[in-house]
Ligand code: PMP
């Protein structure tokens with residue numbers, strides 16, 4: 275198809291080079307004016323290309339999440355695109371933030387993070403995953419997982435270093451690797467007949483080479499919903515050890531596992547000393563805007579990350595750091611209810627997606643469901659089979675916003691017809707969105 279979105283400038287820039295005849299009419303894709311060009315009809319205007327952008331970042335535009343949230347705001351469609359909850363997290367935690375502000379925790383915290391939060395992270399890691407950490411030297415607080423990931427690339431990679439990651443990759447990975455002057459070597463995850471995404475062992479073996487510096491692993495995995503199993507993790511660990519590769523793991527969905535169990539790569543033989551484990555409070559406590567994250571691991575690996583981090587933000591979110599320390603110490607009930615309520619949401623939205631005619635993939639974890647749009651497009655041939663164009667049409671056709679996953683691939687031929695819905699929403703919102711999708715497509 276020659277998708278310009280391959281260059282990660284964002285779906286709108288790419289779609290503007292294509293035009294898809296899509297009929298309008300939110301409740302029925304078959305009704306309405308024929309031959310409407312949805313791409314020019316789209317009012318998303320946040321395409322960021324500039325003659326002044328550095329070569330490193332020239333191929334990155336506005337993130338798909340910002341673009342799709344803008345599309346939702348502009349069209350009034352239900353936003354199941356960008357991953358964030360539509361309700362606040364626990365009041366104990368927001369109250370603790372207010373108290374922290376009133377108590378005067380408003381100046382720069384220490385560079386590695388406030389001691390109470392570092393202690394709480396270490397306790398959390400031991401309580402849930404059996405990971406033993408010294409809170410003074412083996413925990414670093416960051417501005418969300420995003421900063422930890424970017425600082426890891428900048429602090430641990432020399433120019434030209436290679437970083438292996440499973441694709442589709444969360445969108446900041448490719449940009450962080452590019453900012454570090456490193457090179458991303460993707461290993462593609464493909465959906466199999468049971469709906470689970472898996473990689474080919476030969477692809478992973480081929481991707482890891484003498485020039486590989488880092489392996490970046492996200493489990494539970496956004497956007498596929500995959501939870502890497504023990505056999506997969508054992509293979510990844512063995513290859514990291516044999517090839518002397520440092521692992522960086524992104525575990526922001528650690529408490530959203532529905533099928534299988536969350537296992538840390540750091541727990542596999544030989545991995546504790548070569549793994550940086552990253553997570554954040556955004557998802558677990560439903561305060562994505564607070565941007566409190568952390569990196570855990572041996573101090574020799576954390577120190578270079580802190581070196582980079584100190585010149586990015588230095589520190590952040592002082593009162594929220596205190597509040598998240600309170601959150602991490604919440605009882606087991608909080609964590610089990612959080613998982614159980616999202617399991618219910620997964621099943622609620624999943625039933626609608628299947629009833630609408632999408633082919634849903636397995637959602638083993640995260641709060642995302644990915645679907646294959648091909649069965650819908652077969653029944654409604656005037657709809658675009660390309661995920662970007664389909665998502666641009668979706669607000670008009672069904673009044674819902676989703677995210678195309680091909681933008682998370684180096685080669686967008688992978689994931690072309692796969693789109694992602696976020697189910698971290700109230701049951702009412704999911705029901706309304708689900709009814710719209712069924713009405714539009716079933
Ligand atoms: N990694 C993944 C896989 C994510 O989905 C997200 C979004 N929560 C992040 C990192 C970024 O996390 P944060 O908002 O804590 O920076």
Ligand code: GLN
Pocket residue numbers: 337339340355356357358496
């Ligand atoms: N992690 C969220 C998602 O995957 C988005 C966060 C962001 O917009 N940067 O949708």
